[in-house]
Amino acid sequence: MTENIRIVLVNTSHPGNIGGAARAMKNMGLSKLVLVSPKVFPSEEAVSRASGASDLLDSAVVVDTLEEAISDCQLVIGTSARERHIPWPLLDPRESAELTYKEGLETAFVFGREDRGLTNEELQRCHYHVHIPSVEAFSSLNLATAVQVIAYELRMKLLSLGDSPIVQSKWDVPAATSEQMDHMLEHLENVLGEIEFLDPKAPRQVMTRFRRLYQRAQMDQQEMGMLRGVLTAIEKQCR
Amino acid sequence: MTENIRIVLVNTSHPGNIGGAARAMKNMGLSKLVLVSPKVFPSEEAVSRASGASDLLDSAVVVDTLEEAISDCQLVIGTSARERHIPWPLLDPRESAELTYKEGLETAFVFGREDRGLTNEELQRCHYHVHIPSVEAFSSLNLATAVQVIAYELRMKLLSLGDSPIVQSKWDVPAATSEQMDHMLEHLENVLGEIEFLDPKAPRQVMTRFRRLYQRAQMDQQEMGMLRGVLTAIEKQCR
Numbered sequence: 001m002t003e004n005i006r007i008v009l010v011n012t013s014h015p016g017n018i019g020g021a022a023r024a025m026k027n028m029g030l031s032k033l034v035l036v037s038p039k040v041f042p043s044e045e046a047v048s049r050a051s052g053a054s055d056l057l058d059s060a061v062v063v064d065t066l067e068e069a070i071s072d073c074q075l076v077i078g079t080s081a082r083e084r085h086i087p088w089p090l091l092d093p094r095e096s097a098e099l100t101y102k103e104g105l106e107t108a109f110v111f112g113r114e115d116r117g118l119t120n121e122e123l124q125r126c127h128y129h130v131h132i133p134s135v136e137a138f139s140s141l142n143l144a145t146a147v148q149v150i151a152y153e154l155r156m157k158l159l160s161l162g163d164s165p166i167v168q169s170k171w172d173v174p175a176a177t178s179e180q181m182d183h184m185l186e187h188l189e190n191v192l193g194e195i196e197f198l199d200p201k202a203p204r205q206v207m208t209r210f211r212r213l214y215q216r217a218q219m220d221q222q223e224m225g226m227l228r229g230v231l232t233a234i235e236k237q238c239r
Numbered sequence: 240m241t242e243n244i245r246i247v248l249v250n251t252s253h254p255g256n257i258g259g260a261a262r263a264m265k266n267m268g269l270s271k272l273v274l275v276s277p278k279v280f281p282s283e284e285a286v287s288r289a290s291g292a293s294d295l296l297d298s299a300v301v302v303d304t305l306e307e308a309i310s311d312c313q314l315v316i317g318t319s320a321r322e323r324h325i326p327w328p329l330l331d332p333r334e335s336a337e338l339t340y341k342e343g344l345e346t347a348f349v350f351g352r353e354d355r356g357l358t359n360e361e362l363q364r365c366h367y368h369v370h371i372p373s374v375e376a377f378s379s380l381n382l383a384t385a386v387q388v389i390a391y392e393l394r395m396k397l398l399s400l401g402d403s404p405i406v407q408s409k410w411d412v413p414a415a416t417s418e419q420m421d422h423m424l425e426h427l428e429n430v431l432g433e434i435e436f437l438d439p440k441a442p443r444q445v446m447t448r449f450r451r452l453y454q455r456a457q458m459d460q461q462e463m464g465m466l467r468g469v470l471t472a473i474e475k476q477c478r
Contacts, residue, residue: 027378027379135266
């Protein structure tokens with residue numbers, strides 16, 4: 001029932017936090033851990049802090065980039081402590097758990113660095129941001145306890161579903177993956193250049209807004225194909 | 240609003256956990272920490288793990304017995320991982336937070352030793368037990384993350400009472416109107432005709448899918464303007 005959920009830790013500095021996160025996950029019945037360029041891994045300290053959850057460390061997938069970590073995910077939720085310049089759909093942990101089990105999509109929860117969290121670019125790859133409602137004056141949670149809160153809410157939601165299977169959304173087409181989204185946005189950026197829509201002085205802002213818009217819609221694969229078709233048709237006509 | 244709540248840690252072995260608990264408390268707006276016969280305190284490791292919450296360590300009350308720690312409390316809730324011989328009123332973390340704020344009583348949450356939790360005698364001093372719903376096969380949470388879960392639920396409950404609402408990310412642009420959506424979709428349909436994307440045999444289905452997609456995203460007016468700009472740019476290029 002939790003196979004569709006992965007916890008992604010980006011550029012973790014302290015191996016103890018990786019171990020603590022693994023323990024928190026296993027306590028709450030989660031098993032899929034993905035590490036994006038951890039500073040130190042594997043590590044004795046991680047095993048020690050995992051305190052019996054070292055099987056999750058053994059099976060952890062280590063990758064170089066966030067893109068790889070989430071390429072096949074249909075729902076990506078990034079943890080964020082701060083307000084961003086461009087507002088993004090924002091959930092609290094409970095809402096994020098509801099969404100995860102409502103749709104049953106291949107889902108990633110992405111946690112950033114201990115000191116700086118996720119970069120703006122990383123956050124923009126997420127469909128939603130989740131904010132653990134800490135007090136403003138002291139808002140930065142320890143990484144493992146942040147994982148604990150999210151994993152706890154996922155567990156509470158799962159238990160509230162009882163024995164009833166996940167209510168699959170009745171959408172008739174599978175949700176698009178992050179990789180498909182990336183390809184479509186690249187295609188879009190090229191076309192916007194060709195039709196001279198993109199302001200060369202500020203291309204990123206426009207593309208960020210397009211990413212936000214299309215991710216927010218949680219596009220399905222047919223819609224994705226339709227947009228790609230439109231882009232190809234524009235290219236043909238404009239040459 | 241949280242002055243009536245104290246966190247009581249009984250016989251903690253690892254000072255790092257005391258620091259971690261202090262940090263979790265401060266993140267969630269709690270400030271009263273009571274330590275019953277900690278093995279090592281004060282300690283550099285506790286300060287280090289508190290990571291900015293050392294003021295809670297400085298003001299922590301250290302006592303010899305649980306009785307002293309809770310003597311003036313009206314509601315005592317003890318954390319328990321196991322089923323006990325004598326059933327006790329059992330809450331989940333969410334229910335325990337509801338109870339705490341419902342009554343406004345002087346309340347203690349009591350956390351046991353890292354390895355053995357609370358003794359039966361200690362648990363029997365509690366009005367209620369609270370169980371964090373871990374998986375049975377791996378049920379023992381790290382002490383600081385257990386404090387985090389309870390403190391998080393207290394915070395969620397407090398915020399739901401409206402005392403200091405969660406700072407919602409404020410969308411910076413007004414939502415688009417239905418009329419703006421209709422105009423954009425008309426514009427889109429014209430352009431899709433011009434670039435010969437629309438199948439004349441089944442134009443409606445495509446436009447229906449576009450409407451569904453863009454409505455689902457609940458577009459704002461800036462995004463709407465951006466899309467209109469793209470459509471206009473395509474028209475210019477393709478003539």
